[in-house]
Amino acid sequence: MAPVKVFGPAKSTAVARVLVCLEEVGAEYELVGVHIPAGEQKSPAHLARNESNLSQSAMVDVWLEVESQTFDTAMSAITFQCLTIPTFMGGIADDKIVEENLGKLKKALEVYEARSCRFRYLAGDFISLADLSHFPMAHYLLATPHASVLDAYPHVKSWINDLMKRPALKRVRELMEA
Incomplete structure (x- = not known):
């Protein structure tokens, strides 16, 4: 596989974040200089490297925030109660905690349904990181007795089903289930 190309100066905090992640996993990469003082980062050639624009990037950030603050918090509690406690701890789910978080999840799913329409x-x-980031918890929700909560949100259910069909997600699901 060809190395990942990272465009920009290593002194840039944004570039440094990418580089440290690549170094952590031992990924091969090529650092391609971008001359910031000359304004090269604003040149048409440089901007053409990224198919996304700033408004698209902002939308990804917004939905990552929504995921972390609403979807994931409710889903974590539900999956912990329904999967982790019975499977790994030999306990019984606390129905009160599950119901409380199903209520929170439903409020989040209403927002997602409006967006998915x-x-x-x-x-x-x-497709973006915002969508892919939802995969792990959506995968586990489908394994709980509460997967039917999605039935009230047909566009969200379709979105999740479409995500689950993606080859990369299928491969990761296989690893998660092994």
């Missing part, structure tokens, strides 16, 4: 994916009509 207008766009195929969360940040627009393109």
